Amino acid sequence: MHKKWWGNWRAWAVLAALAGLLIMVGLVAGEGETRLVPIGAGYEEDTLMLFAAQAAEQDSDGHVLIRVLPITYHFNAFDISPRLRRENLQLAQTRAAQIEEACAAIAAGGQTCEATVVDMMIRRDAENPDRVAELGLEVDGFYILGGDQAIAMLVIANTPSEAALAAGFANGAAVGGNSAGAAVISRYMIAGYVGNNSAWDGLHQGAVDLWYGPDDTDRRGLIFGQPQAVIDQHVLERGRTARLLQAMVEKPGDKLAVGYDWGTGGVIDETGLARDVAGWYAAIALDGETYGAAAAAQYVGDAAILAIHDVGYHILPAGPYAYDLTTRRPVVDGVAQDAPDISERSFDHLIAPAGAGALFIGGDVGNDVRGEVVTAFVAAANDNGGPVIVLSAAPRQPAALGFARFWRNRLRQQGLEARPQLVALTPATDFAALAGRLEGAGAIFFTGRDQELMAELVAGMVESGSAAALQAWWASGGVLLADNAAAAALGVSMTAERSPTSGNVEYQSSDTFLDGYLTMAPGLGLVDAVIEPRVLYDYLYGRLVSHVMADPATVAVGLERGAGLHITSAGVSVIGQETAFVVDGRYAQTMAVGDNGAFAATWLLIDTFPTGTVMAE
Known part of the structure; x- marks a missing residue:
């Protein structure tokens, strides 16, 4: 006893x-002495x-x-x-x-x-x-x-x-x-992931281990830690933007978040000013308050994936860039920037023109060959009638035809009525003759795995006129599914680099936030956007930002594995598994380069569209 x-x-x-000490901290805060x-x-x-x-x-x-x-x-x-x-x-x-x-x-x-x-x-x-x-x-x-x-x-x-x-x-x-030492100085602390969840599961409800307990528990950050924003670390390097969004939504009080990358630090003072970023890369600030993003957010579907819209997104490299957590305003050269008016914001420009066929854009449906994206394409192809072509890109014809046979068999297993014709797309392809092979089709399944190669092939298609023929064919009613590297090819521009590997994924995920790092090339231009497949799995947030920095007027749409856009003249919806992740620079106030060569941007916007949701109608 x-x-x-x-x-x-x-x-x-x-x-x-x-x-008592927290009261002391509050008193000191007014004197400008805590950091x-x-x-x-x-x-x-x-x-x-x-x-x-x-x-x-x-x-x-x-x-x-x-x-x-x-x-x-x-x-x-x-x-x-x-x-x-x-x-x-x-x-x-x-x-x-x-x-x-x-x-x-x-x-x-x-x-x-x-x-x-x-x-x-x-x-x-x-x-x-x-x-x-x-x-x-x-x-x-x-x-x-x-x-x-x-x-x-x-x-x-x-x-x-x-x-x-x-x-x-x-x-x-x-x-x-x-790293973990940065995590604990956030009063509301991210402890990691729950169970076997990983970075690409960060939008799934309950996937992130959030230690948001009351003061008398140990499941929290330091009791005097930053209370206005949840702080994350390795944020670019390890693809943690998705989990930071969920942590922001679930956080008590202000729906704000700040993340610092590898080799990058900053100061958060008693006024709530996140300032003095130093190091290799950048910090990011997420604002779920200003446009009501967190209040309107919801978990959608059986997989309970976070749907959130109009999140303020700020990138803070070394230099005169800061973010005020109290006023929820980025500060550039000492001047706070007010939130822009986004009341007219929409994605209606992605809707297909009248008369166009159904367009399916896949974020890599290879891991979901019986999923909704493939079955919806098969149904549309059957309804449209006519020959079906599997157009498969690879460095050499044997590999291209091997991938084409794989997809022919999968499509037939899902009920495709026509036996697809196989067409190899390689650097040795006769691009001038390609247009003639495509124009009589009722539906085309277009696939490839290597965006660096795909950019080269797209250039050949554009020069030969087969790109224009493909666009005209679709606009006149052809049904098209473009997956993985072929999905990237459909945008106005594309990343001309291979998918990251386990050996370089963390390097590229940080480096793509550096000015001049990412190689880009013109796309086929069927959709007025940039498309980036495998966005969460391969930590491709920096690719989205790089494209937006290069062309703020064009939104960048990332598609996770198994997810797809279904585009018709009636609207744009997300189908399949997982989500679409959008970075929008159309309302940006600052787009610059920091003293360390990393991007600086204020008032970018983030949206997530889980499967079953509508982007435009």
Whole structure:
């Protein structure tokens, strides 16, 4: 009984202390002295110097004191072996040396720097008075290392150590961290994914592990963490925009989110200004408030996929770019930008012209060969009558015909009445003769896997006139399904690069936010948009942004695997599995390049259209 009473008393005492410290934070906020420094990932010189500069601002005695916390390091919040503790401490001390070196690089004349590791890896450590004593008000900065944010909060939530951090923060100490260390400085914290879900499942209800619990639980971020926006990390590199949208919608209070990429950090001060982005890439800000996006959002269909529209989307690289979480306005060169009027916004320009045949655009239906996109095409082809052609693109004819036979068999299995003719589309194709082969068809199934090759083939089609013949054929009633690389070819322009591999997907997902990185080429122009297949699975958000930056008047539509657009003269709908993901630059206020070569953009808009929803009618 005595131990139980003492444990409850201690818990309530800690909570009372934390509550008092939150009041202190609120008082300090008006004085302009508190700052969080989220870093998306990595221990890069620019981001460590950014953190160190914030700590140095707090210094009052000429000695910048930084404590480094490895609370994210272990896989068990309650027990650790001596060997693992030694190994973790050794790695943490290496990181502390990097932070101290960064501090020395920015120190003013006469300032010295010290960064030391606090041996805190399990909950007993966070309750140890000796460890707590290292977190006193003399500390100028607290740096939380990368690792596992869920473990970190199980270690530190509602302990004297969290109370000490809160006191230090209220006193003006900078609190920062990278990766998981950035995640925990968000009061509403993303802990990861639930079960086997991954980045491409981020729009599915319940796929994201959201630690949004009350103050007296450990399923939350730091109690003094940023409350206005949920913060994510590795946001571009690991394709996390989808999960950040869901986290924004589910967050209590303001429906705002901020994400920082690998090698990229920034400052969020007491006024709610996300500023001073530094490093390799960019931060992003998502606004679900201004246009009522989050309030109107809903989970659609059996798969419960998030449908959300008119999300404000801002890209903040190094340079004079900031985002004010309090006013929900981007700030460029010190000037806040008001929200544009989007009351006339629509996607009606995607509707097919009168007399055109049914057009199906697939985001890669190869993993759903019996799905709605394929069966809807088969039904339309049967209704239209006439010969059916499978037009298959590949580097050489044997491969092209092999893919064509695969699809011929799949289409027949789904009930296609006509036996399809197989046509190979390769660099050796007689493009002048191609038009004649296509013009008599009732329906065409057009497929390819390599967008780099497809861009070359499209150029040949345009030069020979077969592209114009294909467009005229469709406009006069032909039924067309274009899938994967062929889907990309239908837009006014296209990405002329291969699909990412497991070895380079994270590099390209960040690098495509850099000016001049993405190779683009003209498309066939059947639809007034850019089409990007496999958008969530291959982390292709940067491709969408690159196209919008190159041509703001043209919307970029990403299609996930198994999803398709069904375009007729009556409207545009999304069918199949998963979703369409749209980036729209038609209302952008700033479109520029930051000091680090990454894109800068304000008032882009994001929409998601799950299967079963309508884009235009």
